[in-house]
Amino acid sequence: MVRAEYRPYFLLSPALISLALLLLAPVLFIFVYSFWLRAANGQDIPAFQFGNWITVGGDPFYWLALRETFKISAITTVICMLVGYPTAYFLARCRFNNKALLLFLLFLPFWISYIIRTFAWINVLGKSGFVNSVLLGIGIIDKPLSLLYNDFSVIMGLVYFQLPYMIINVYVSLDGIDRNLESAARTLGCTAWQTFREVTLPLSLPGLGAGSLLCFVLAAGSFVTPRLLGGTDTLFFSQLIYEAIISQLDWPTGSVLSLMLLLSLGIIVAVYNRFMSLSDIYRSFAK
Amino acid sequence: MNAVELHRITRRFSSAVVAVDNIDLTVPAGAFVTLLGPSGCGKTTTLRMIAGLETPDEGDVMIKGNRMNEVPIHRRNLGMVFQNYALFPHKTIYDNVAFGLKYRNVGKDEIRRRVKQALDIVRLPGVEERFPAQLSGGQQQRIALARALVIEPDVLLLDEPLSALDANLREEMRVELKNIQRRIGVATVFVTHDQGEALAMSDLVVVMNKGHIEQMGAPTEVYEQPRSEFVASFLGNANFLPATVRQVASDGISVDLGAAGALLVSDAARPVSPGEAVKVVVRAEKIDIAPPGNGGLSATVADVDYLGSMARYQMELPGGHRLLSLVSLKDRALELGQSVSLQINPRHCRIL
Ligand SMILES: Nc1ncnc2c1ncn2[C@@H]1O[C@H](COP(=O)(O)OP(=O)(O)OP(=O)(O)O)[C@@H](O)[C@H]1O
Numbered sequence A: 001m002v003r004a005e006y007r008p009y010f011l012l013s014p015a016l017i018s019l020a021l022l023l024l025a026p027v028l029f030i031f032v033y034s035f036w037l038r039a040a041n042g043q044d045i046p047a048f049q050f051g052n053w054i055t056v057g058g059d060p061f062y063w064l065a066l067r068e069t070f071k072i073s074a075i076t077t078v079i080c081m082l083v084g085y086p087t088a089y090f091l092a093r094c095r096f097n098n099k100a101l102l103l104f105l106l107f108l109p110f111w112i113s114y115i116i117r118t119f120a121w122i123n124v125l126g127k128s129g130f131v132n133s134v135l136l137g138i139g140i141i142d143k144p145l146s147l148l149y150n151d152f153s154v155i156m157g158l159v160y161f162q163l164p165y166m167i168i169n170v171y172v173s174l175d176g177i178d179r180n181l182e183s184a185a186r187t188l189g190c191t192a193w194q195t196f197r198e199v200t201l202p203l204s205l206p207g208l209g210a211g212s213l214l215c216f217v218l219a220a221g222s223f224v225t226p227r228l229l230g231g232t233d234t235l236f237f238s239q240l241i242y243e244a245i246i247s248q249l250d251w252p253t254g255s256v257l258s259l260m261l262l263l264s265l266g267i268i269v270a271v272y273n274r275f276m277s278l279s280d281i282y283r284s285f286a287k
Numbered sequence B: 001m002n003a004v005e006l007h008r009i010t011r012r013f014s015s016a017v018v019a020v021d022n023i024d025l026t027v028p029a030g031a032f033v034t035l036l037g038p039s040g041c042g043k044t045t046t047l048r049m050i051a052g053l054e055t056p057d058e059g060d061v062m063i064k065g066n067r068m069n070e071v072p073i074h075r076r077n078l079g080m081v082f083q084n085y086a087l088f089p090h091k092t093i094y095d096n097v098a099f100g101l102k103y104r105n106v107g108k109d110e111i112r113r114r115v116k117q118a119l120d121i122v123r124l125p126g127v128e129e130r131f132p133a134q135l136s137g138g139q140q141q142r143i144a145l146a147r148a149l150v151i152e153p154d155v156l157l158l159d160e161p162l163s164a165l166d167a168n169l170r171e172e173m174r175v176e177l178k179n180i181q182r183r184i185g186v187a188t189v190f191v192t193h194d195q196g197e198a199l200a201m202s203d204l205v206v207v208m209n210k211g212h213i214e215q216m217g218a219p220t221e222v223y224e225q226p227r228s229e230f231v232a233s234f235l236g237n238a239n240f241l242p243a244t245v246r247q248v249a250s251d252g253i254s255v256d257l258g259a260a261g262a263l264l265v266s267d268a269a270r271p272v273s274p275g276e277a278v279k280v281v282v283r284a285e286k287i288d289i290a291p292p293g294n295g296g297l298s299a300t301v302a303d304v305d306y307l308g309s310m311a312r313y314q315m316e317l318p319g320g321h322r323l324l325s326l327v328s329l330k331d332r333a334l335e336l337g338q339s340v341s342l343q344i345n346p347r348h349c350r351i352l
């Protein structure tokens, strides 16, 4: 018999073991690799030295790429917030009596391969794509806009991919708000808008916060979207890692880059948690 | 001037669901009016229409003599307490209570003074800095009341405010709520499906059923002079005896109970004439039990429920009809199969 205080760990063990094998172990390998030496002939030699770290850390190009990556991720996150919140609000508040269907529709695109869905954007935004054909057709422009292979198309693709995650997070927290709280605010003298500001928005912040964090992290770590929709000048960090490891077979540098992304995301998440004091918000719901 | 008047109010949620059906209701200034009825009879919907949270499909809502139909909720100056308290979980108790004052442009110092006063009234001083989750259910209920009272509302609307509390606390809060209401003198509409609460607290009880009003009156009136079988059965324990009117005289109406004998009834909900088939209501606690052969209706004890201070008997009359009888026990309980004589004062019987 498992003792009571160990029982949670016992029940968690399948999850813990798979996490350890699938996540912790590879990260450990990467960590070890980041100290290896790369010989002139391209061979990786086991070693313990900080050369790779110093080279990468001292190269402003990588920092620029990191900043660009975070900038684009932040922009997509903000767009997701602005587009996702009203959508989630509508989903949570509409009188439609088959909400399960609406939520199902929200996740329907996930049934199609992410890569195919991303390729679809090429048909939408390309020189002879949907948007340009329509604009040309009604005569607003007289030569096709270049909408593809730049930051714009990357942001478009990322927003498209992340939006359902934002919506579902906000939806869950909006749906959990007791409608009587809003009624109470109204009877106490709030207009509909003031009620939203005083009650609905603050109480949905945990969902908005969680959704934003998820969007940001998903964006910063994304590879397919910037690869397929980005231009030659798109500096996405995952691209650099790919270049280093797959194209140049430079595992030590690739490892350092991976850890650099991991650590900076970790720091951002920690600061964000602190700043948004999510745990405080959650605590006020503890009943 | 009446605090609230509802004129022929109707609310339909769909053609099949008529939650409130053509209701007329008057709440006099300072009165405590209870809406009583089974689940789904439209109590909450009626209350929400007074508050403006629900719009009537037909009819007028008047508050202090002004038609309110088009006045938005936030300009109605009503205090509402919800069944689940509905305190803002992200705000302190102080901010919860001060909330309504903030939106009435009351000055900071005045707000502080009135919040303190409101917390004193509900006997919870010193909890200003806490969050709702840090208070017990009864305390949260008091805060909800304080939040509704602090704005000095024209009408206080209470939707089953006691139903989430356990029995003892409920009793205590009931007394306290009534005291506060009496002291402040605010007209109150109280929703409940608990007849005990309704009878104990109200100036006026409004018995509702399926969206309409069955009967409206003082607690003693609805209890002792029920106008319908529904009202009689919803309040207290009532027996319904099928009978035929034999004779209508000045000292009462005598009715024929078939094999069980005859009964004299002094009260009727409507005029009746001899030969008419009627129902006679007899309250379970108004039946006196005597040894057999003392007149009245003879019966045998068919079932005994011993409740400690009380006993609940099923008395079988000749002909098989059973009467429920509630007796407070000073002596030993009767035994099964015992023959008794049931004496029913004509004043305690009523023809429906
Ligand atoms: N928003 C709504 N949409 C559709 N039907 C509703 C809505 N609100 C209430 N109803 C229906 O209207 C009727 C009256 O509801 P109401 O909430 O007023 O009952 P109630 O007397 O307060 O009952 P309870 O004691 O259970 O609270 C019910 O049949 C209910 O199902």
Ligand SMILES: [Mg+2]
Pocket (backbone or CB within 6 Å): B043, B044, B045
């Ligand atoms: Mg109700």
